[in-house]
Amino acid sequence: MKKYAFNRRSVIAAAFAGISILAVTAAQAADTVTVWCWDKEFNGATMKEAADRYAKLHPGFTINIVDFNKADLEQKLQAQLSSGTTDGLPDIVLIEDYGAQKYLQSFTKAFEPLSDTKAIDYKNFAPYKVALSTVAGKTYSLPFDSGDTGLFYRSDYLAQAGYKAEDMNNITWDKLIEIGKAVEAKTGHKMLDLDLNDDGVFRIMLQSVGGWFFTPDGKPDITSPTFKAALTQYAKLMQSGIYKPVSGWADYTGGFTSGQIAATVTGVWIVGTIKSVADQSGKWAVAPTPRIDGVKGAANASNLGGSSWYVLSSAKNKATAIDFLAQIWGKDKDFYQKILIGQGAFGTLLSAREGDAFKASDAFFGGAPVWLNFSNWLAQIPSVNFGTFTNEADSAVDAQIAGLAKGGSVDDAIKAIDAQLKQQMQ
Amino acid sequence: MMAQAPGKTTLTGWLFKGPALTLLAFFMVYPILSSLWMSLQVGKGMNFSFGGFANMWRLTQDAVFQQALLNTLTLLVVQVPIMITLAMLMAVALNDPSLKGRALFRTAIFLPCVTSLVAYSVLFKSMFAFDGVVNRFLEALHIMDQPIPWLSDAFWAKTLIILAITWRWTGYNTIFFLASLQNIDPSIYEAARIDGIPRWAQFIKITLPALKPVILFTTVTSTIGTLQLFDEVNTITPLGGPSNSTLTLSLYIYQLSFKFMPSFGYAATVSYVIVVLVMILSFIQFVVARERRRP
Numbered sequence: 018m019k020k021y022a023f024n025r026r027s028v029i030a031a032a033f034a035g036i037s038i039l040a041v042t043a044a045q046a047a048d049t050v051t052v053w054c055w056d057k058e059f060n061g062a063t064m065k066e067a068a069d070r071y072a073k074l075h076p077g078f079t080i081n082i083v084d085f086n087k088a089d090l091e092q093k094l095q096a097q098l099s100s101g102t103t104d105g106l107p108d109i110v111l112i113e114d115y116g117a118q119k120y121l122q123s124f125t126k127a128f129e130p131l132s133d134t135k136a137i138d139y140k141n142f143a144p145y146k147v148a149l150s151t152v153a154g155k156t157y158s159l160p161f162d163s164g165d166t167g168l169f170y171r172s173d174y175l176a177q178a179g180y181k182a183e184d185m186n187n188i189t190w191d192k193l194i195e196i197g198k199a200v201e202a203k204t205g206h207k208m209l210d211l212d213l214n215d216d217g218v219f220r221i222m223l224q225s226v227g228g229w230f231f232t233p234d235g236k237p238d239i240t241s242p243t244f245k246a247a248l249t250q251y252a253k254l255m256q257s258g259i260y261k262p263v264s265g266w267a268d269y270t271g272g273f274t275s276g277q278i279a280a281t282v283t284g285v286w287i288v289g290t291i292k293s294v295a296d297q298s299g300k301w302a303v304a305p306t307p308r309i310d311g312v313k314g315a316a317n318a319s320n321l322g323g324s325s326w327y328v329l330s331s332a333k334n335k336a337t338a339i340d341f342l343a344q345i346w347g348k349d350k351d352f353y354q355k356i357l358i359g360q361g362a363f364g365t366l367l368s369a370r371e372g373d374a375f376k377a378s379d380a381f382f383g384g385a386p387v388w389l390n391f392s393n394w395l396a397q398i399p400s401v402n403f404g405t406f407t408n409e410a411d412s413a414v415d416a417q418i419a420g421l422a423k424g425g426s427v428d429d430a431i432k433a434i435d436a437q438l439k440q441q442m443q
Numbered sequence: 444m445m446a447q448a449p450g451k452t453t454l455t456g457w458l459f460k461g462p463a464l465t466l467l468a469f470f471m472v473y474p475i476l477s478s479l480w481m482s483l484q485v486g487k488g489m490n491f492s493f494g495g496f497a498n499m500w501r502l503t504q505d506a507v508f509q510q511a512l513l514n515t516l517t518l519l520v521v522q523v524p525i526m527i528t529l530a531m532l533m534a535v536a537l538n539d540p541s542l543k544g545r546a547l548f549r550t551a552i553f554l555p556c557v558t559s560l561v562a563y564s565v566l567f568k569s570m571f572a573f574d575g576v577v578n579r580f581l582e583a584l585h586i587m588d589q590p591i592p593w594l595s596d597a598f599w600a601k602t603l604i605i606l607a608i609t610w611r612w613t614g615y616n617t618i619f620f621l622a623s624l625q626n627i628d629p630s631i632y633e634a635a636r637i638d639g640i641p642r643w644a645q646f647i648k649i650t651l652p653a654l655k656p657v658i659l660f661t662t663v664t665s666t667i668g669t670l671q672l673f674d675e676v677n678t679i680t681p682l683g684g685p686s687n688s689t690l691t692l693s694l695y696i697y698q699l700s701f702k703f704m705p706s707f708g709y710a711a712t713v714s715y716v717i718v719v720l721v722m723i724l725s726f727i728q729f730v731v732a733r734e735r736r737r738p
Binding site: 091092095099122213263406408419420440441 | 682687702
């Protein structure tokens, strides 16, 4: 009997606790903006900084940052948008530029046209970013970062192998392969780590010669000379043996954060991950992206990724979410200085580029003016139209990587990529 | 009161069947018909239009689909026989009364089936990484002097998937064989022993025929399971592996719906390919395993 009484009391207590939890969530929901993004060292950290700033102006504002793996986020978003129910969708979502047009065209009513609100002046942003998220005259995103690329390397390992900073400046990919062999011979460290299921480095090469998977009007452009030049260079790299094969993102970043790998060629957004290992401060340096030798118009600059914030039409706190983006992301120049130094978030708000941080030197990278360098490289990136089918094109290229690494024919690979892409684009 | 003629259904009967039939209609019949209808639609995302047989024509042109089909059938043809044979041998070994610690071994063999598909796949992925435990072990034993590219080579990636699903599912099938073995009357074996029949002949003439229904059952369920293979390949080789070598039909359906520009109609068509394959293969297995009448 006693036992029964005890149970009943605890049930009632639990019920009250449940009600109070519900009440708390209800109160929170009023001013909580939920955001989906994919890197807690990078875009997650910048979003948190932005929210702290906005909360100072608007007490009561809180943010709920949900951090996923990028592929998972994209697939979850696509699954949910296809299902037609909006429960569980966030207020703001981060979308990579390559996929932006796919979402905007497939799910026409799912995103809020931010250009309708007039709260954001798109003239202040880099025009290419605005164009990426514009459909039928309406702009849907708050443009975020650029995917400006560079060659990030361990200056200490390279010095051991006898290479100075000027030896790394404006080199070709062939030179990088040569350096990589010397570095492995002298220090035992592999130069790069590459994922054989991810053609990111190929996209860097392709855009550095002004090529892309598609023509400006969206037709497949696989048989062009620029595509062949990039794929030939890529095959050479894959056959060079200067890299450790990895599988997946964590494996890839683990390669250099653990100190095992000497360098990586990727977007400026990797700075957040590199800087997350504080005891490697001063041991890193950044050089311009390697270029492809013998191609007209080949630049020592390219782009990988880059993303923007989108507000969902179904957002529960749509007005707050839009105001938050407009007030902080749309005009707070000081904010952009902070996230540049902290996370390497190279924002595309042009007026922020005049700030101090963009001119500062960085002790983590041996006191070099890295941000000024990235600004200069940004201006040299050949501009291309990403189109709607980048995922399909990636998949077609990914299918050929292992074959190319084994010494397969580039011409056959091009034929196969072209056939697969044309088939998938319907 | 009139007695109902057998075979006639009364209103009461229908009332009893009603709820179950309604649920079945909503959750089985409707989705099946709806997906059949969807497989005739074309269009990007949620913008559908009627395409007739366009999706079926697309199947014949789609090299990626054909590769996925070939991969799935390869996995099936290689993995299912290995697993069923292993399961049968283990069951026979575990059924031997002279074996010490049988309960322990039985538990150990069944244990993989308790683990979640994704959890064990993640574990396999890290164990078989380029500098993972398995490669280190093989190098330490001087079996290999170069690490095996389990995750970045087409052949090894397929091998890894076969290893993984064999590890996960063999114990499950062993249980069915064990249960069936325990139903064989020991006196048959005793008689055979007295007649001087060797152990291998006992296995072929007594054990195998007695296990026939279970062999059929495990082969059919394993075939269906392999045709639907998704969790392991999606976790171990998320994008279909090097050169699409581990892209299965289910993974391709997922990519068509959730990774690429969504093409739900075509994805539904591919899923019907699996349905048709399951039907054909199950039918063949039933015909092959049918009891032949003596003349």
